[in-house]
Amino acid sequence: FSVGTGQRFLGFAVSSRHFSASSLALGKALVYSEYGAPERVLELKEQPSESVSSGKVLVKMLGATINPADINMIQGTYGSSSLPAVAGNEGVGVIEDPGTSKLKKGDWVIPTKPGFGTWRTEFTASSDELLVVPNDIPMEYAAGISSNPCTAFRLLSDFGNLKEGDVVIQNAANSAVGQCVTQIAKSRGIKVINVIRSREDKELKALKKKMSDYGAENIVTEEELAGPSSDTFKGLPKPKLAINSVGGSSATNIAKRLDQGGHMVTIGGMSRKPILVPTGAMIFKDLTFEGFWMTRWILNSSSNDRMEMINEIAKLIKDKKLKLWYETVPLESYQESIKRSMEQRKDCKLVFKF
Structure with missing residues (x-):
């Protein structure tokens, strides 16, 4: 989930793990002492050591993802x-x-x-601050399992009362969350209409091929979606769920495609434009609009619920039903890596490898 620069996500506090000489084991960490542009405020610092005290464990980091929320914090x-x-x-x-x-x-x-402070080589923590995950999946997948795959899992599990044969429509379909939605939905027999931004022909064909390779079908551009008709929708039931990551006119257009009693869930605002709800559709089609924040779900859920979800996602990964794209980078290259992660169009998620 990403919040645009200059916009504070009001109503929630995500407390980042405090840096002090007495709370970290030997190693290195990326630390900031003031808010600002990452290239200016981030520093790679050496860490003093700490013995493991009662109730604490020593953890050596294997990998940590670079996400928009990290930059925003x-x-x-x-x-x-x-x-x-x-x-x-x-x-x-x-x-x-x-x-x-x-x-x-x-x-x-x-x-x-959230806000734990994962861009470091080692740390000590209480065991109740940690959740065991399967160690028979690739490290990169384990490092990124708690955000995008879990967000997609919850969207398809908690909204729209979806069952096999139902249809979901999503914008930003080629995003990391969108990739997960497509593949998890397919594993459940749910069809997805995948909406992407238009590009030059060569780039658009390459993107559609990549999406098709991981199982995406019914791929349309924003312009095609806004048009009077589209072959994509022929033979498909109307969507019960719309997943909005963009806002603005894109959100309006996917909401218009919803079935009677449909549900639109907003998880992001890439366009930085407000959601314009179609009045007629809201009144006469009895549509429901709400937001979802994975952090809120984590804070309100039990460890058993989180473990059950993680295990189901790990099984999809092991069964090769969920494929994602990662690139590992060293912590020392953080300046260039963070700059790359902030690019609007990127082919994979970057993971610090320790």
């Missing part, structure tokens, strides 16, 4: 932090020293809450 436009803070919300580590906890040496773990 550093900029000060997403949640709040106790400064100085270690950057990064998502990643996977391995238990080096379980201390007196029930965790085992070699367990793979992810943070249970």
Whole structure:
């Protein structure tokens, strides 16, 4: 989920893990002491060591993703932090020293809450701040499992009362969340209408081929969607669920395609434009509009619910029913890597490899 630069996500505080000499094990961390542009405020710092005390475990990070929310937190436009803070919300580590906890040496773990500070090589934490994840999937998938795949999983599980044969429509369909929606939906027998922005012919053909390779069907551009008719919709039931990551006219156009009693869920606002709800459709088609924030779900869910979801997603990965694109980069290249991650069009998600 991304919040545009200059826009503060009001009503929620996402507290980033505070940086101090007494809370981190030996290693390195990307730290910011003030809000601002990442290239200006981020510093790669050496960390002092700390022995594992009662109830604590020592974790060595394996990988940590670079997400829009990470950038927004550093900029000060997403949640709040106790400064100085270690950057990064998502990643996977391995238990080096379980201390007196029930965790085992070699367990793979992810943070249970956002704002944990994952862009570092090692840390100590309470065992209840960590969730064990399967260690028989690629490291990059484990590092990124808690955001995009989980968001897609919850959208398809919690909204629209979807069943096999139903139809979902989504904009920004080639985004990381969109890729996950397409593939998880396919595993459940749910069809997806995938809406993307128009591009030059060569680039558009290449994108459609990539999307088709991971199972995407019914791919249309925003312009085609807004047109009077489209062959994409022939033979398909009207969508029960619309997933909006863009806002503006794009949101309006996917809402217009919804069936009677349909549901539109907003998870982002890439266009930085307000959602324009079609009045007639809202009144006469009894449509429902709401937002979804994965962080809220995590904070309100039990560890058993999170574990069940993670295990189902891991099974899809192992069964090759969920394919994502990652590129590993060293922590030392953070300036260039963060710059790349902020580009509007990118082919893969970047993961710091430790």
